[in-house]
Structure formats: C-alpha cells, structure tokens
Amino acid sequence: MIARSWRATATTAGAERYDLHFRTAVLPELRAVPGFLTAYLMRRxxxxxxxxHVLTLWESxxxxxxxxxxPPDTAVVEDAxxxxxxxFDERVRHYDTVAA
Structure with a gap:
C-alpha cells in the first residue's frame, strides 16, 4: 500500500473553503479512480x-x-x-506502508 502525503496552509476561512472543496469535489473524484483506498484531510x-495535510492511500x-x-510526485491541485x-506543496511524498 502506498501513502501519498501533501501539505498546504490557509487562512481559517480558506481552510473552510478547502474542506468543502475536498468533500464535494476531491473525494468523489478519488473514489472513481481504480486503486484508490481512502483519504484523510487533517488540519492544525x-x-x-x-x-x-492530505494523506491518501493507494493499492500501488x-x-x-x-x-x-x-511524474507521480507532482501535486494535483485544482484551481478551486x-x-x-x-x-501548498508542488510535490507530494510517497511512502510504502509497512505496518498498520
């Protein structure tokens, strides 16, 4: 399993807008991609x-x-x-998941 990690910063209002975008646009798109497992949006x-911090898990x-x-380490960041x-990171990091 591959973990794909991406980070960004926003104002409080921007973080709320990004959260809405993530839930209504990003997640539905990801769920349609073969090999996608799950995604987490974390905030601090x-x-x-x-x-x-967005962490997505993939089969391979x-x-x-x-x-x-x-290249697969290029971040996919839509205009919205x-x-x-x-x-935001222009590049993502990939990790092999070795234990869960």
Missing part, C-alpha cells in the same frame, strides 16, 4: 493560519501514477483549491 490551527504506485500522471490556499 496555528494562530491566523491553518496547516492542512501504478494506481498513483494513473491518478497523478507523470489553489484559490482557497496561501501556500
């Missing part, structure tokens, strides 16, 4: 900003590549997400 308030790197295209965020 830090004063006037919010750290966001082949499934990740089918979703992300090449970009508009809600202050900063």
């Amino acid at each position: 308030a830090r004063g006037a900003t919010v750290d966001l 790197m082949a499934a990740v590549t089918a979703f992300a295209g090449g 997400a970009r508009a809600a965020l202050l900063t």
Whole structure:
C-alpha cells in the first residue's frame, strides 16, 4: 500500500473553503479512480493560519501514477483549491506502508 502525503496552509476561512472543496469535489473524484483506498484531510490551527495535510492511500504506485500522471510526485491541485490556499506543496511524498 502506498501513502501519498501533501501539505498546504490557509487562512481559517480558506481552510473552510478547502474542506468543502475536498468533500464535494476531491473525494468523489478519488473514489472513481481504480486503486484508490481512502483519504484523510487533517488540519492544525496555528494562530491566523491553518496547516492542512492530505494523506491518501493507494493499492500501488501504478494506481498513483494513473491518478497523478507523470511524474507521480507532482501535486494535483485544482484551481478551486489553489484559490482557497496561501501556500501548498508542488510535490507530494510517497511512502510504502509497512505496518498498520
């Protein structure tokens, strides 16, 4: 199993907009991708900003590549997400899941 990790920052209002975008656009799209297992959106308030961390789990790197295209470490960040965020990773990190 492959874990795909991506981080961003937003204002409090931007984090709320991103949360809505994640639930209504990102999750439905991901659920239609073969090899997608699950996703987590995590947040941490830090004063006037919010750290966001998205972790998705995939059956294989082949499934990740089918979703992300090449190279697979390029972040997939739609315009609606970009508009809600202050900063975001242009690249994601992939991890082999060794225990659960």
